[in-house]
Amino acid sequence: xxxxxxxxxxxxxxxxxxxxxxxxxxxxxxxxxxxxxxxxxxxxxxxxxxxxxxxxxxxxxxxxxxxxxxxxxxxxxxxxxxxxxxxxxxxxxxxxxxxxxxxxxxxxxxxxxxxxxxxxxxxxxxxxxxxxxxxxxxxxxxxxxxxxxxxxxxxxxxxxx
Amino acid sequence: xxxxxxxxxxxxxxxxxxxxxxxxxxxxxxxxxxxxxxxxxxxxxxxxxxxxxxxxxxxxxxxxxxxxxx
Numbered sequence: 001x002x003x004x005x006x007x008x009x010x011x012x013x014x015x016x017x018x019x020x021x022x023x024x025x026x027x028x029x030x031x032x033x034x035x036x037x038x039x040x041x042x043x044x045x046x047x048x049x050x051x052x053x054x055x056x057x058x059x060x061x062x063x064x065x066x067x068x069x070x071x072x073x074x075x076x077x078x079x080x081x082x083x084x085x086x087x088x089x090x091x092x093x094x095x096x097x098x099x100x101x102x103x104x105x106x107x108x109x110x111x112x113x114x115x116x117x118x119x120x121x122x123x124x125x126x127x128x129x130x131x132x133x134x135x136x137x138x139x140x141x142x143x144x145x146x147x148x149x150x151x152x153x154x155x156x157x158x159x160x161x
Numbered sequence: 162x163x164x165x166x167x168x169x170x171x172x173x174x175x176x177x178x179x180x181x182x183x184x185x186x187x188x189x190x191x192x193x194x195x196x197x198x199x200x201x202x203x204x205x206x207x208x209x210x211x212x213x214x215x216x217x218x219x220x221x222x223x224x225x226x227x228x229x230x231x
Contacts, residue, residue, distance in 0.1 A: 091187035095199050153189045156196070 007087040015083025022076035030129075035067035043068065074135070081139035085146070099149045107142035163222045167195040169213040184208040 028034075043066050048059040089096050111134060118130040170180050170191075177191040184191075184205060193199035194209075201209065210217040 091189070093186040093190050094202050094205060095186065095190035095193050098199065150189075153193065156192065 005086070006092065007083060009088045009090055009092075011083040011087035015080045015085075015087065017080075018076050019080035019084060022073055022080055026073045026077055029070060029073055035069050039069045039072070040065065040067050042066075077136055078139070081136065081143065085139050085143050089150070095153075096150070099153065100146060103142055103146035103149055106145050107138055110141050111138040162197075162200050162227055163224055164194060164197070165220050166191070166209060169209075169215065169220060170195075173213065180209075180212070183212050 042063050044062070045059050045064045045066075046061060048062075048064040048066075050057070050059065050064065114137070115130070115134050118127055118134075122130055166180075170177070173180070175183070176188075177195070178188040181188045181191045185208070186205060190199065190201075190205075194201055206217050206221055210220055213220060
């Protein structure tokens with residue numbers, strides 16, 4: 001069966017190779033909030049509302065100073081998880097496409113249920129961090145649910161003759 | 162929807178994996194169809210019918226519950 005919009009199977013391995021170190025760095029960044037000084041550089045920005053954090057003037061389509069550690073982590077995590085989530089399975093077919101769709105719907109519900117709860121009951125910086133996590137968790141929930149469903153489907157096979 | 166894929170496969174004397182490769186799907190898919198867990202697409206149903214040398218309606222049969230609205 002032709003499955004549109006999926007990446008070639010090899011992208012899954014590349015995704016895992018990027019994901020593991022990116023995740024470890026992400027946890028390190030969240031726990032320590034350290035910004036390595038050598039990553040302080042000038043970057044182009046569509047918009048930098050720096051006033052919120054450090055009192056700088058707004059930058060619109062211009063150059064601004066930034067530590068790119070969190071950008072590198074965010075970029076690596078999103079790209080790697082998209083590779084893992086949306087690369088074709090070796091035996092991709094219509095049944096796996098069904099599992100894929102169900103997992104995506106499930107992940108979207110869970111992700112936004114958490115966000116709704118956070119909107120109602122979490123305030124301050126904790127809410128900000130939940131918003132940050134929420135960018136990644138939809139893909140993470142999908143990967144977990146999809147692979148669990150595939151594992152379950154494989155597991156029932158062992159009992160079949 | 163009821164189906165007789167397991168029975169027809171036994172008549173043909175092939176494994177789930179072999180049948181899967183004959184109709185270009187995975188072994189999991191054949192297993193899910195036989196278990197009534199998954200209803201195949203029209204194309205796959207026609208491929209299965211062709212492999213078994215039967216009409217689709219001889220392999221797949223609607224049940225009362227298939228007419229119920231969700």
